Amino acid sequence: MTEDLSDQASILVMLKMRLAEENNWLDFASFMHHALFDGTYGYYMRDTYKFGSRGDFITAPEISDLFGRTVARQCAQILKMTGGSILELGGGSGVLGADILCELDRIDCTLNEYLLFEPSAALTERQKDRIARLTPKIRSKVRWVSELPQNFNGVILANEVFDALPVHVLSLNADGWQERGVAVENEFLSWQDRPIEDQSLYQAIDGLDLDAPYVTEVCLAANGLVNDLSSSLNFGAILAFDYGYERSNYYHPDRREGTLSCHYQHKVDYDPLEQPGDKDITAHVDFTRLAHAAHDANLEVAGYVNQADFLVNCGITNILESFDPNHLDTYLPAASAAQKLLSPSVMGDMFKVISLTRGINEPLFGFSHRDRRHML
Ligand SMILES: C[S@@+](CC[C@H](N)C(=O)[O-])C[C@H]1O[C@@H](n2cnc3c(N)ncnc32)[C@H](O)[C@@H]1O
Numbered sequence: 001m002t003e004d005l006s007d008q009a010s011i012l013v014m015l016k017m018r019l020a021e022e023n024n025w026l027d028f029a030s031f032m033h034h035a036l037f038d039g040t041y042g043y044y045m046r047d048t049y050k051f052g053s054r055g056d057f058i059t060a061p062e063i064s065d066l067f068g069r070t071v072a073r074q075c076a077q078i079l080k081m082t083g084g085s086i087l088e089l090g091g092g093s094g095v096l097g098a099d100i101l102c103e104l105d106r107i108d109c110t111l112n113e114y115l116l117f118e119p120s121a122a123l124t125e126r127q128k129d130r131i132a133r134l135t136p137k138i139r140s141k142v143r144w145v146s147e148l149p150q151n152f153n154g155v156i157l158a159n160e161v162f163d164a165l166p167v168h169v170l171s172l173n174a175d176g177w178q179e180r181g182v183a184v185e186n187e188f189l190s191w192q193d194r195p196i197e198d199q200s201l202y203q204a205i206d207g208l209d210l211d212a213p214y215v216t217e218v219c220l221a222a223n224g225l226v227n228d229l230s231s232s233l234n235f236g237a238i239l240a241f242d243y244g245y246e247r248s249n250y251y252h253p254d255r256r257e258g259t260l261s262c263h264y265q266h267k268v269d270y271d272p273l274e275q276p277g278d279k280d281i282t283a284h285v286d287f288t289r290l291a292h293a294a295h296d297a298n299l300e301v302a303g304y305v306n307q308a309d310f311l312v313n314c315g316i317t318n319i320l321e322s323f324d325p326n327h328l329d330t331y332l333p334a335a336s337a338a339q340k341l342l343s344p345s346v347m348g349d350m351f352k353v354i355s356l357t358r359g360i361n362e363p364l365f366g367f368s369h370r371d372r373r374h375m376l
Pocket residue numbers: 044051059060061062089090091092093096117118119120123158159160161164165225
């Protein structure tokens with residue numbers, strides 16, 4: 001408890017120093033970057049439990065290996081065309097990598113390497129512990145990289161990575177659009193609006209028909225990441241899984257308070273200025289932005305579906321059928337996990353999957369039914 005308090009006090013001192021250096025105003029993207037990725041106090045950099053029941057939130061691969069096993073089927077189809085490797089961004093606890101590797105081994109799919117690109121040293125250690133539990137043959141394929149590889153052939157995976165990228169916050173009031181940043185007022189962190197200076201933020205909201213008051217987010221960092229991945233990819237596909245919407249739904253007149261949320265010990269709150277560093281801060285993903293960034297970077301948007309459709313298209317129900325319903329101890333957890341991954345009221349519809357490809361001509365079977373690229 002004492003340690004938590006001192007960490008919280010220390011991150012506040014660090015943030016106040018940053019604010020003092022910047023004339024007492026930080027755009028929210030910079031604030032979020034410090035709160036999540038400060039080398040010492042950032043949420044993702046600290047060695048605390050984040051995923052699963054002991055942590056703050058649960059992601060699809062943490063629910064069940066059904067997710068990773070099904071994603072592996074899509075990877076296998078791509079790897080048959082491209083050869084090469086899998087590169088996973090932000091591998092979390094390492095469970096998705098472990099599940100995919102085991103499934104590819106089971107179905108005899110050839111893979112050169114499984115690369116993990118993870119900015120957090122603490123999470124890299126968790127991933128190493130998880131991968132160490134695999135057989136020597138399987139774990140020998142795994143390597144951690146500190147930079148994106150060049151001329152990469154194969155599959156790039158990002159599960160819940162884009163939602164962790166820092167976002168700018170914009171606010172529409174009676175005076176028009178302003179940028180919402182963070183300042184110190186009476187010793188406390190507080191929101192403060194300023195005129196927008198960055199032209200790309202103006203472009204993001206240009207043409208939107210919205211009434212004040214309205215608060216929303218713009219993730220310029222998503223363009224940077226899509227560009228970096230495009231520079232890395234020679235032949236293959238990027239598969240990004242995340243919660244989010246297309247532009248018309250993201251900037252919907254009813255979504256007046258934006259999509260920023262914080263997660264701490266499985267509770268959600270909407271105040272990122274309170275206890276920064278202790279909790280995850282996230283914003284939904286604007287998939288239209290990813291599609292446009294991909295187009296600008298000469299990638300093809302090869303498919304866009306919700307998570308349920310992707311998993312069903314890739315054969316999750318066939319994998320489920322391989323569980324014997326007479327063995328309730330294994331069948332019931334698998335059936336319950338499938339329900340969480342597929343149900344529209346849990347993860348099935350809120351999460352989307354987008355595929356950005358280079359050099360791939362065959363349709364990817366994860367996107368074979370109910371593709372909704374027309375909505376982007
Ligand atoms: C919400 S967690 C998801 C973890 C894991 N993929 C899962 O689904 O359980 C976000 C992950 O993305 C990583 N991350 C954040 N920004 C990143 C970036 N620019 N490149 C690669 N990974 C990043 C974080 O360190 C963390 O591992």
